[in-house]
Amino acid sequence: LGSMFGDLTIYRLLRNDLHKEVRRVASSKFVRRLGVTPLIREPWFRDVVGALILASPVPDEIAIAIMAITKIQTASFILVTFIADVLGIYALVSAASLIY
Numbered sequence: 001l002g003s004m005f006g007d008l009t010i011y012r013l014l015r016n017d018l019h020k021e022v023r024r025v026a027s028s029k030f031v032r033r034l035g036v037t038p039l040i041r042e043p044w045f046r047d048v049v050g051a052l053i054l055a056s057p058v059p060d061e062i063a064i065a066i067m068a069i070t071k072i073q074t075a076s077f078i079l080v081t082f083i084a085d086v087l088g089i090y091a092l093v094s095a096a097s098l099i100y
Helices: 002-014 017-026 029-034 043-055 060-069 074-099
Strands: none
Touching (some): 002 074, 043 060, 043 074, 060 074
């Protein structure tokens, strides 16, 4: 629960300002040349990538920023964050129990 509340705090801080910055970057020539602009603009894709990053040991701030771009509903964000954090912690504990 503590991880979820920390993620929610960061999400609320990033939700409004980050969206404008990502639009500017997504419309840049470099991103258009890569050809990933249509995929980046799909909200479901960004939510899936964000959830996968949340469940991994990578810092959560990256995933929260990705999910804040999509303007996902707060209740949905809380649910996704909680499930991803639980699964990520479970995977780490399971891996540690295999070693010891």
